[in-house]
Amino acid sequence: MAGFRLIAEALSGRRGGRTVFEGLAFAAGPGEVLAVTGPNGAGKSTLLRIVAGLLAPASGKVALEPTPEAGIGTAVHYLGHQEALKPSFTIAENLGFWRRLYAGTGDIEDAVEDVGLGGLSHLPVATLSAGQKRRVAIARLLVATRPVWLLDEPATALDAAAEAMLGGLIDRHCAGGGLVMAAIHRPLPVEPTATIALGRVSP
């Protein structure tokens, strides 16, 4: 889906009865990288979950235009703090599950290769390190094509090489007409086209 726009207007988010940000407005289209920065508790994760449709905004709205038939969720890959992997399943089984669920067409072995875990796809996820699990979660972004990637601190637990790999994948996604929105603490290996800086709005 080329030519889409992600537009937020006067967006406010609440978390635990506390307004974490308000009056937020941004717009982005294909090929852009939005970085979301701010101190702990500034509402970065809340913002990403609101954009994904997993949380309702306190006020304002965020929309993907043109809106996909089955809601914004079907255009979105969400990489949260949890990897959403089943420990007793192998890497290939985990990725295969999400590929079928998201009606993806990407090759699982290629995706595993891309995140630097080539030859390990037969291993149960329980045997992987935190960084390797993170890599598998990133591989999930590749097995099903969805235009918007929402990444919540994607570089957590990744080593330097994997961070560079992540940068390459983000570049590739953007070059293919995708949009990336990432909550980060450390700079991404990719230069963001815009930065949304969240601060503390109210105590």
Place this chain on the structure above:
Amino acid sequence: MIAALLAIAGQTARLQLRSGGGALVGLVFFLAVVVIIPFGVGPDLNLLSRIGPAILWIAALLATLLGLDRLFQDDRVDGSLDLLHLSGHPLELIVLAKAAGHWLATGLPLVVAAPFLGLLLAIEPLALGAVTLTLLAGTPALTLVGTVGAALTTALGRGGLLIAVLVLPFAIPVLIFGVSAAASVIVGPAPFLPPFLILVALSLISAVVAAVAGAAALRAGLD
């Protein structure tokens, strides 16, 4: 859509079987309850064969409740639930697919084991067939009612006992009609078919209710 739902059902069933905690524990529990009862009741074969169907049903009901607390909780803890929300498939159908997978791994083994365990309770062959048939028709209802309880307690850390307390009252009609259909074959004179058909109806109704209520509970639990 069908492929995605089959994937969910298959994953749920295989998770239950592979993690070792779910399916096998339920079966062993079922076995333990049924084997212990004759020792408690004593060697009165007539009494055993009369209450046998009820014992099998009660054991199946309790065994079904085991492992239900993890049905959605594991998915919530590891983040899968968020991604299921984003899959674009109706949450109602996802709930049904999860319930189907859970039943395949936990309910179906009970149905298969019931005829063999019925032998321990001196149930006659014809009645044995009737009990197995009622379990086949009724255990889906137990799993589906339990699914609602599992969805409601997803956000709680440990919902095991709470699920049992929530679910048991709603499982009573299933138990009543399941046992009365099976008992009609043994003690008569009531016909088998009417309670059996009500049992089938209960399973169908609980499929609808579980889909709507389970999805609503999961949506409410999003944060």
